[in-house]
Amino acid sequence: MTEAYIYDAIRTPRGKGRKDGSLHEVTSVRLSANVLNALKSRNGLDGHAVEDVIWGNVTQVGEQGGCLARTAVLASDLDQSIPGLAINRFCASGMEAVNIAANQIKGGAGMAYIAGGVEMMGRVAMGSDGAAIAVDPSIAMDTYFVPQGISADIIATEYGFSREDADALAVESQRRAKAAWDDNRFAKSVVPVIDQNGLTILDHDEYMRPGTTTEMLGGLKASFKDMGEVMPGFDKIALMKYPHLERINHIHHAGNSSGIVDGSAGVLIGNKEFGEKYGLKPRARIRATAKIGTDPTIMLTGPVPVTEKILADSGMSISDIDLFEVNEAFASVVLRFMQAFNVDPSVVNVNGGSIAMGHPLGATGAIIIGTLLDELERTGKGTGLATLCIASGMGAATIIERV
């Protein structure tokens, strides 16, 4: 079978997803084009170099609507013969773009793809594209819809994680992210965002709060307690689905949940011939991909079953994996993953994660694949697994293997 290789993986720095964030002035299209241009120039791509640009993006309205992928190609230096495909699998959109591209290549549909994604959370508000699962009464009631924060708190309650456990994980994420930046570990993949004159707009992850301590986090108010216990009372819905629980333990807050940021990432994937044609050296092969649906109420447990599935599908076991990237959407998601597979925290999110650096929804899946690859190379390890929890109860995973 044809192999799909990663030739390059880059990302923008992540800007605070607010009006005063450094990337707030940049449009979603321009930020995407920044990434596409960097991939083109770094790898000497020319003409119809890739079959398609598959671009993940969650909130596809306004400037992020209208098939952003195609608009981004046209706004970039890529050839107009390259089309664009906008996809949405919520938080795993960037990963799904990579997985689709890899599987297209494995199936023989073209030599190469650019896959990645973008989310300008400060410009296009999360949820502004609507969602029948939350709004349509007959769907919301039948699926026992609760917002993600409540779901994360259900995980904590169901699997016994305390506020202290979650805060400790958050502090460690901040510590690791700072250490990684100090050690220049992202240098290979972070591409500064520049303006039309070549001036730098942002060259580092600005969301991080180095030096965060558990004492500092201890003072934060649980974010989802009121909507759970008072108005409109989502905890009751959670207990309808999980009736063996007496109450929901609300442990998540802004400090142990992922940050709202702007950012984009792209991965260049191709077969062997593609590398030969452009004189590029494959960095890793995409060994396996997987996605799965889970209970939509607890919603965010997907990394566990999707990891079981990807291991089973590829005939591997958890001990075959050297490094893990488990998206830090909420602390409990990562805690549950480590608990389920009994993996050592020292091999999970070793350079920090979305709690410290932020989670630009449509891009994160591609970001963590790049981060995983960088770290495998830096440490000389072989195999890594990246996985994300996904809204509405899904999970996605990718296994990469250095070559």
Next chain:
Amino acid sequence: MTDFTMTTDADGVAVITWDVPNKSMNVLSLEGLAHLSDLIDQAHADEAVKGIVITSGKDTFAGGMDLNVIAKMKESAGDDPAKGLFEGTMQMHAILRKIELAGMDPKTQKGGKPTAAALPGTALGIGLELPLSTHRIFAADNPKAKIGLPEILVGIFPGAGGTTRLSRKLGAMAASPLLLEGKLNDPKKAKAAGVIDEVVPAEDLLAAAKAWVLDAKDADLVKPWDQKGFKIPGGTPYHPAGFMTYVGASAMVNGKTQGVYPAAKAMLSAVYEGAMVPFDTALKIEARWFTNVLMNPSSGAMIRSLFINKEALEKGANRPKVEDQKVKKLGVIGAGMMGAGITLVSAQAGMEVVLIDATQEAADRGKAYTEKYMDTGIAKRKATPEKKEQVLSLITATTDYAALSGCDLIIEAVFEDPTVKADVTAKVEAAVGEDCIFASNTSTLPISMLAKASTRPEQFIGIHFFSPVEKMMLVEIIKGKATGERAVAKALDYVRQIRKTPIVVNDARFFYANRCIIPYINEGIRMVAEGVEPALIENAAKLVGMPLGPLQLVDETSIDLGVKIAKATKAAMGDAYPDGAVDEVLFWMADEGRLGRKSAAGFYAYDEKGKRQGLWDGLAAKYPVADEQPDLHTVQHRLLFAQVLEAVRALEEGVLEDIREGDVGAILGWGFAPWSGGPFSWLDIIGTPYAAEVCDQLTEAYGDRFACPALLREMADKGQEFYNRFAAEQAA
């Protein structure tokens, strides 16, 4: 005589008067609706008619759709009931839409004939949906009138356009208390809420409506939703403001109904889906969901039990044919909580009450209960100081049995001890006249046994109240072996006077209600002993529509009472006593001093103020939670079958004589899953063959207490329904 009549005056206003013969309040029948439609057609076609006023010949406008019609809609809808119901609903929409569109030119929206509604008083359900389709609603300034859409309370929702019109008129948020809670308003508040347009003095009602009709311009006839560029107040579902409303509403409705009442979900869905399409499409969507609710057996069962049969029982469906037995002077013996409550409700109903206790202080305390209750009512503006004085003046608190002279009914609520009760019986009978009926409020002692202390056992009866008396709507009337017809009639007439709902049962251990509640509580406690997660027990009960989980219920009724009942039952049953496993938990809790809410410690923990916190964590130390937990359905089946099998046995043994009483009594007495219509309705919904099958499974897994009663087995074999088999017998 027809329900609607039309006369046209000299000014050219056609007044359609709704006045259903032989009814105190107008209700809409299908024939009435068809006739109304004809009258509208006539008026629209008649060149002499300039406009229409729809009013009522009674002092109220209308009580709603005839619930008997709704209850039978499904069965009378033909071979394809969903199709029949949908088409019937669409016809209703067509008639109301005809009024609303006024015969105007659809393009220019000109030349229509205005219709106004003139409501002299209460307007409920279709009685408001019809006015909502007119162009202007006038109501008489009658503070006693209630205006609203209470359909949700019977398990349906406003399906004649009321849901669509009101949610467009007010917006989803403002309409939600009216639609989702069935909130009723007096005319002034209804106007303030935007439901109606004008409140005028009663004597000016018709004139004001006529004047408006004659003065109305073309533009006055075009509803906002028929105007170009109409926007729903508060935003549509995917408008940023509307978004949060809908997300929140779904969650609140889901949490509140615990998923067992289909009507609220259907209504909210109709509002949501309707908000995104033109008005006529929205009506079609409303009709689809309305059909869906009528097709759900829950709606028919709720209407049958909560309205039709409840009312029938209140009106004396099972009353012996003897002359009026209305109570004039009541004696209450025992001024404890029950006696004080009985005194309160009886004096409120205008009866003279003599309240007796052993000491004057105790008797006064009993009377003070009424005083305090009335004071609270005054503070909440539900009562007046005059009313309080009037009620108190009816109550005589004394120790003197001689004051009972002239009483025609006595209710004793003294300590549950046969000797004490016998003593009271003798003292009372010495003081009252020969015709006086004597009732015991016992909840545990057999009436026939207590009647032995009476010299007039045919005048001896049980009138069993539930606590707190002023809140609980059910009264269980118990016939002893010797109880005569006049005593039954007396008890029924008394219950009617105090405006509660009676059921009449025969004498047997725990009568009917307690007989069914005790196994429910016991099953919950039994599961604790088995290591079932206590939260699962409680949540499973709520998820099947029980107002309280069994563990919370026993905390409320008190654990020492449970111990007392268990000991007495064991003594009576001997070796056959089946509840040893329950007693182990119960007795241990009592030994630990955890007596329930009253000791601020029970299956739940309570704070210093006595407010219930979570389930007591000490429970798990004694009865560790098992690794293997049963699934939700199993827990729910155990909790429900524990109750319904007892109801079936009560019917089988003749304790219950009428399944309507079994259903109504269960819902009002202990809140048995109201969505189901009661235990017998529930068995009909799930089907007797399936019920028998579940009995067998539960028996095998959990023991003989779930053994299928012979009656249920027989019905399962024949594929019978309770409401077919027993309703037929009653009719015969």
